[in-house]
Every structure is written in C-alpha cells, then in structure tokens.
Amino acid sequence: MHSDHSANGKASVWLKIAAWSGLIFLHFPIAIIALYAFNTEESAFSFPPPGLTTKWFAVAFGRADVLESIGLSLQVACVATVLAMTLGTMASAALYRRNFFGKESITLMLILPIALPGIITGLALLTAFKALDIHPGITTIVIGHATFCVVIVYNNVVARFRRISASLIEASMDLGADGWQTFRYIVLPNLGTAMLAGGMLAFALSFDELIVTTFTAGHEKPLPIWLLNQLTRPRDVPVTNVVAMLVMLVTTIPVFLAYLLTKGGEDVAGSGK
Amino acid sequence: MNTVAVTPGGAEVKVKRSPLGRFSDVLYRRPNLYLLLLLVPPLLWFGSVYIASLLSLLWQGFYTFDDFTMLVDHTLTLSNYAQLFDAANFDIILRTLLMALSVTLFSALLAFPVAYYMARFASGRTKAFFYIAVMLPMWTSYIVKAYAWTLLLAKEGVSSWFINLLGLDAVLQFLLSVPGIGGNTLSTSNLGRFLVFTYIWLPFMILPVQAALERLPPSLIQASADLGGTPFKTFRHVIFPLAVPGIAAGSIFTFSLTLGDYIVPQLVGPPGLFLGTMVYVQQGSIGNMPMAAAFTLVPIVLIAVYLAIVKRLGAFDAL
Incomplete structure (x- = not known):
C-alpha cells in the first residue's frame, strides 16, 4: 500500500504535465483565433501581431453578406434542432427499454450519419435531391442537418431514460395517474433537461457544420461555407478573423449550457435506488 | 368511456x-x-x-461516364468499381488509410494522459474544468479550427515564431527533410497535415478513454498493488487492458473522420489527393458522379472492416 501511494504521487507529476500540455494543445489554436480577431495588420499573419484594435468588429457587422450568412445559419440551426429533438426523443422513447426484432439495426441507422464520413452523407443527399429534382436551398440544408442531429438528441435523451427509475413510473400509475399524466408529470420533467441539452448540442453542430452542407446548400451561403470561401480571399483577412471568433463563441454558449444541464446526472430522481 | x-x-x-x-x-x-x-x-x-x-x-457507381461527352448515361457497368484498384487510385486509398491510422495512433497517445489524469486524479472543480476544456474544442466549429491552423502554420506565423524562440529551427529542418513526412514548409508537409488532423479529432478520443478509465474500480488497482504489482505492471496488466475498449471507441471517430475528410487536405499539406478530395473533385470539377460514387464505397468498406475489428475490442460497449 505504501509503495503504491508514493509511486502514484511521483507518477502524477509527469502525468500532470502531460495532461495540462494536452489541454494547452487543445486551446492554443483557439486562443490564436481570438487574438487575431483584434489584429491591426490587414493581410498577413505575422506573430506577434503588431497592434490590437476592435475596429474590425464594426467592419464585419457592416457587411451585408456576413449578416445574411449569420441569419441563414441561425434559421437552419433552429429548424433542424426542433426536428432533431422531435425525432430523437421519439426514437429514444421507443428504443430505451424493450428489446425487439431490428432494434440493433435501428440504433445503427441513427448513428450512421455521424459514423460515416460527412462527404458520403452529403453526396448521398445531393444525389437523391438531384434524382427527385429538388432544388438545393434552405430546405435541403435543414434536411441534411436534421438527419445527423437526431443521434445527438437521441444519445442525451436515451441516457436519461435509462436513469429514470421504473419504480417512479409504477408509483405514479399505482396512485391513479394514467399514461398521459405519468408522462406529463413524471417522465417529462425528468427528461426536460436532457432534451434541452441534446437540442443545444444539435444547434451547435448544425450551426457550424460544413462537410454535409457543402453538398446540400446549392447557392446558399451558411456561415461555415462563407468562411470556407473566405480562406481563398486574402483581402478580407480581418473580417474572416472576426467572424471565425464569433462562430466559436456562438457554438461555445450552447455547449456550455448543455454541460450545465446534464452535469451531476446522478441527482436525477430515482437513479440512486 | x-x-x-x-x-x-x-x-x-x-x-x-x-x-x-x-x-x-x-x-x-x-x-x-x-x-x-x-x-x-x-x-x-x-x-x-x-x-x-x-x-x-x-x-x-454502376452508371457509365463518357469521357468525351462528359455525360453520365445509365448503362450499367462494373468498371468504376474496378478502377478503384488502378495503381493511381490505390495510391490515394493507401495514402489516406496510412494517415487515418497514424492520426488514430498519435491521438490515442496524446489522449491517454489527459484522460487518465481526468479519470483517476482530478476531482471536483479540476475535473469539471477538464471536462469542459475538452468538450468545448470538440464542438468548436471544424472550419474555424482548420482556419486557426492555417494561421499557426503560415510563414512568419505563430509556429515559426515559437520555433525561433525555442531555437528548434534545426529540428524542424531535419523533420521537414525526412521523405514521406517532410516538405518545403510545415504548411505544405504531411507533418503539418498530420498535426491538424490530430488536433481536430483529439477530443473525440479523450472522452471515451476517460469514460472507460472512470469505470475502472480503484479496488482493482489496490489489489494489483497488494499482490506485488509495481505501478508499471499494474498499468500494463490492469489499467491499460481495461482502457482498450475506450481507445477503440475513440478510434472509430479519429479513423472515420480522417478517412473521409476533404477540407484539411486542401488547406494543409502537399498536393496529392485524399479519398475525400478525390470524391469531391470527381463530383465537382469533373462531374464524374459514377466515379465519385464508386469512391465513396472505399471509406464505407474500410470503416465497416474497422468497426468489425474494434467491436472485438469492446468498442461498442464503451461508446
């Protein structure tokens, strides 16, 4: 026991260094994006930046194409999130408890759009839209996004379903509540935060998805596509930097909220039996 | 009623x-x-x-593409799928596969200490901090992360400043001169591309490994120590084998996401197509949809094989 303890202490110094270095590696490029948004230099990436300014924010927000792209991405993300929350919650309610023929295949099908590379999903959707003579546009973007966002909601909600104790539901029924009342007063309040967290993550995913969107967007320019196009335009570097930082912030907020909503899942009623 | x-x-x-x-x-x-x-x-x-x-x-993928008229006609053929085995196309497949495997291996190496520290040593606030700190970059916009690396790797950019500061220029030149991974600059080398891929997919590896290590009961480690296992032996025979399902689960993401990516290979690294870029070029600039479709079968098959392998390692139970 003694040797175990001291050995652990010694190992953890190196481990600490390795772990914290890993975190720094993850955050350094993000910090650089934040820094460059304030860069005074117009077309180069020299480091350290010669000076800092906030004037590019005003320039970026004065650009009609930037605002249009932001608006489009928000719109798509909202609709896709609502669709994903509906379908994802239904799927998790169906799949969490009972075993039935084909259950594994259905789960696999839900996961497939994020397990297969985005280019396959994107190209497949494009082929189908072409075959059906559907013109790519905002609807097709939403369809693509909703498809791969379902699994995000599903994962969150199904985990919560598994933690809600069956005895709570039985107790509610024993006390005379019908199925609807039990759902409304027992199940839904327990599911709520998980659904919301799944929705937030789906929103974040939809807001900055690029790979599938490239194929489904047609001539529309959601924010990630706008950004991708910017990379070949050195003239606009300051505006690109500002938008990149804003995109990062917009996705950070829902992800952080999702974390707050689902942390301490052990406290969910009935899980501690 | x-x-x-x-x-x-x-x-x-x-x-x-x-x-x-x-x-x-x-x-x-x-x-x-x-x-x-x-x-x-x-x-x-x-x-x-x-x-x-x-x-x-x-x-x-079974349709015929006419090279002269650049049109697709609906005559069924196996030639698109057969062409995948042409030397040039096979090179693309091999190049992408090697990159996906090395990215997976290196992310596992980088992820393990972070995950291990999170699961076994951090508690309370530190743990929550680590968790958020891993989750946020995972969800940060893919294109923003790729863009950040073009800033980092640019000439006169951040990386060259740091390399000068630390006097590592000779090391960098040596690495860039190694055939296969090197190139003229970091941003046109395979090494640069490899770094970007590893960076972007690393969080997808950390979280499943952390979850697997989290499930490991401390009593097992104590038992191993009580029975005379040195820390290294305990790690080798107890901790690591139980972390394997987590690593396998994380590797599904690092492997599959690298395999199908077509943006990073365009932004960073040497010319030479990747599976994803090949599909993109065939579909977009050439308009050879049948060939593009045939090429999408490659990642599907490779991932199916990969899934079958990691399933044996317990990946699906650790997802």
Whole structure:
C-alpha cells in the first residue's frame, strides 16, 4: 500500500504535465483565433501581431453578406434542432427499454450519419435531391442537418431514460395517474433537461457544420461555407478573423449550457435506488 | 368511456377521463402500437432521407461516364468499381488509410494522459474544468479550427515564431527533410497535415478513454498493488487492458473522420489527393458522379472492416 501511494504521487507529476500540455494543445489554436480577431495588420499573419484594435468588429457587422450568412445559419440551426429533438426523443422513447426484432439495426441507422464520413452523407443527399429534382436551398440544408442531429438528441435523451427509475413510473400509475399524466408529470420533467441539452448540442453542430452542407446548400451561403470561401480571399483577412471568433463563441454558449444541464446526472430522481 | 375507480373506503366512483388520458390508456394496453407510433416518424425520416439516398448513391457507381461527352448515361457497368484498384487510385486509398491510422495512433497517445489524469486524479472543480476544456474544442466549429491552423502554420506565423524562440529551427529542418513526412514548409508537409488532423479529432478520443478509465474500480488497482504489482505492471496488466475498449471507441471517430475528410487536405499539406478530395473533385470539377460514387464505397468498406475489428475490442460497449 505504501509503495503504491508514493509511486502514484511521483507518477502524477509527469502525468500532470502531460495532461495540462494536452489541454494547452487543445486551446492554443483557439486562443490564436481570438487574438487575431483584434489584429491591426490587414493581410498577413505575422506573430506577434503588431497592434490590437476592435475596429474590425464594426467592419464585419457592416457587411451585408456576413449578416445574411449569420441569419441563414441561425434559421437552419433552429429548424433542424426542433426536428432533431422531435425525432430523437421519439426514437429514444421507443428504443430505451424493450428489446425487439431490428432494434440493433435501428440504433445503427441513427448513428450512421455521424459514423460515416460527412462527404458520403452529403453526396448521398445531393444525389437523391438531384434524382427527385429538388432544388438545393434552405430546405435541403435543414434536411441534411436534421438527419445527423437526431443521434445527438437521441444519445442525451436515451441516457436519461435509462436513469429514470421504473419504480417512479409504477408509483405514479399505482396512485391513479394514467399514461398521459405519468408522462406529463413524471417522465417529462425528468427528461426536460436532457432534451434541452441534446437540442443545444444539435444547434451547435448544425450551426457550424460544413462537410454535409457543402453538398446540400446549392447557392446558399451558411456561415461555415462563407468562411470556407473566405480562406481563398486574402483581402478580407480581418473580417474572416472576426467572424471565425464569433462562430466559436456562438457554438461555445450552447455547449456550455448543455454541460450545465446534464452535469451531476446522478441527482436525477430515482437513479440512486 | 368512464373508468371505475375504487376509493379506499370501497365506494365506486366514476372518473371522467380526458381524451388524451383515454388515448394513453389504449397505448398502455397495447405496447406494440405504442412502439410503432413512436418508431414510425424517425424510421420514415431515416428510411426515406438517409438510407434511400445512400443506396441511390452507391447505385450511381454502376452508371457509365463518357469521357468525351462528359455525360453520365445509365448503362450499367462494373468498371468504376474496378478502377478503384488502378495503381493511381490505390495510391490515394493507401495514402489516406496510412494517415487515418497514424492520426488514430498519435491521438490515442496524446489522449491517454489527459484522460487518465481526468479519470483517476482530478476531482471536483479540476475535473469539471477538464471536462469542459475538452468538450468545448470538440464542438468548436471544424472550419474555424482548420482556419486557426492555417494561421499557426503560415510563414512568419505563430509556429515559426515559437520555433525561433525555442531555437528548434534545426529540428524542424531535419523533420521537414525526412521523405514521406517532410516538405518545403510545415504548411505544405504531411507533418503539418498530420498535426491538424490530430488536433481536430483529439477530443473525440479523450472522452471515451476517460469514460472507460472512470469505470475502472480503484479496488482493482489496490489489489494489483497488494499482490506485488509495481505501478508499471499494474498499468500494463490492469489499467491499460481495461482502457482498450475506450481507445477503440475513440478510434472509430479519429479513423472515420480522417478517412473521409476533404477540407484539411486542401488547406494543409502537399498536393496529392485524399479519398475525400478525390470524391469531391470527381463530383465537382469533373462531374464524374459514377466515379465519385464508386469512391465513396472505399471509406464505407474500410470503416465497416474497422468497426468489425474494434467491436472485438469492446468498442461498442464503451461508446
């Protein structure tokens, strides 16, 4: 026991260094994006930046194409999130408890759009839209996004379903509540935060998805596509930097909220039996 | 329909039921109907939107592309799929596969200490901090992360400043001169591309490994120590084997996401197509949809094989 303890202490110094270095590696490029948004230099990436300014924010927000792209991405993300929350919650309610023929295949099908590379999903959707003579546009973007966002909601909600104790539901029924009342007063309040967290993550995913969107967007320019196009335009570097930082912030907020909503899942009623 | 309820006193009371309540009663009595109603909308959506699209894509791979007229005609042929084995195309497949495997291996190496520290040593606030600190970059916009690396790797950019500061110029020049991974600059070398891939997919590896290590009961480590296992032996024979399912689960993401990526290879690294860029070029600039469709079969098959392998390592239980 003694040797175990001291050995652990010694190992953890190196481990600490390795772990914290890993975190720094993850955050350094993000910090650089934040820094460059304030860069005074117009077309180069020299480091350290010669000076800092906030004037590019005003320039970026004065650009009609930037605002249009932001608006489009928000719109798509909202609709896709609502669709994903509906379908994802239904799927998790169906799949969490009972075993039935084909259950594994259905789960696999839900996961497939994020397990297969985005280019396959994107190209497949494009082929189908072409075959059906559907013109790519905002609807097709939403369809693509909703498809791969379902699994995000599903994962969150199904985990919560598994933690809600069956005895709570039985107790509610024993006390005379019908199925609807039990759902409304027992199940839904327990599911709520998980659904919301799944929705937030789906929103974040939809807001900055690029790979599938490239194929489904047609001539529309959601924010990630706008950004991708910017990379070949050195003239606009300051505006690109500002938008990149804003995109990062917009996705950070829902992800952080999702974390707050689902942390301490052990406290969910009935899980501690 | 009114139901009869019995009060504790034994008197029968007629209870008025709402339509919703009655409907839920029906569902409760017929679990199969309930299941069906829940499953139909997601199944319809996935069947009509996703699976149908996927099949129509693979079917396109059998169509004929006329090189002269640049048109697709619907004569069925196996030649697109056969062409995948041409030396040039096979090179693309091999190049992508090697990159996906090395990215997976290196992310596992980088992820392990972070995950291990999170799971076994951090507690309370530190743990929450680590968790958020890993989760945020994972969800940060892919294109923003790729863009950040073009800033980092640019000439006179951040990386060259740091390399000068630390006097590592000679090391960098040596690395860049190694055939296979090197190149003229970091941003046009395979090494640069490898770093970007590893960076972007690393969080996808950390979280499953952390979850697997989290499930490891401390009593096992104590037992190993009590039985005379040195820390290294304990790690080798107890901790690591139990972390393998987590690593396997994380590797699904690092492997599959690298395999199909077509943006990073365009932004960073030497010329030479990747699977994803090949599909993109065939479909976009050339308009050879049948060949693009045939090429999408490659990642599908490789990932299916990969999934079959990691399933044996317990990856699906650790997802």
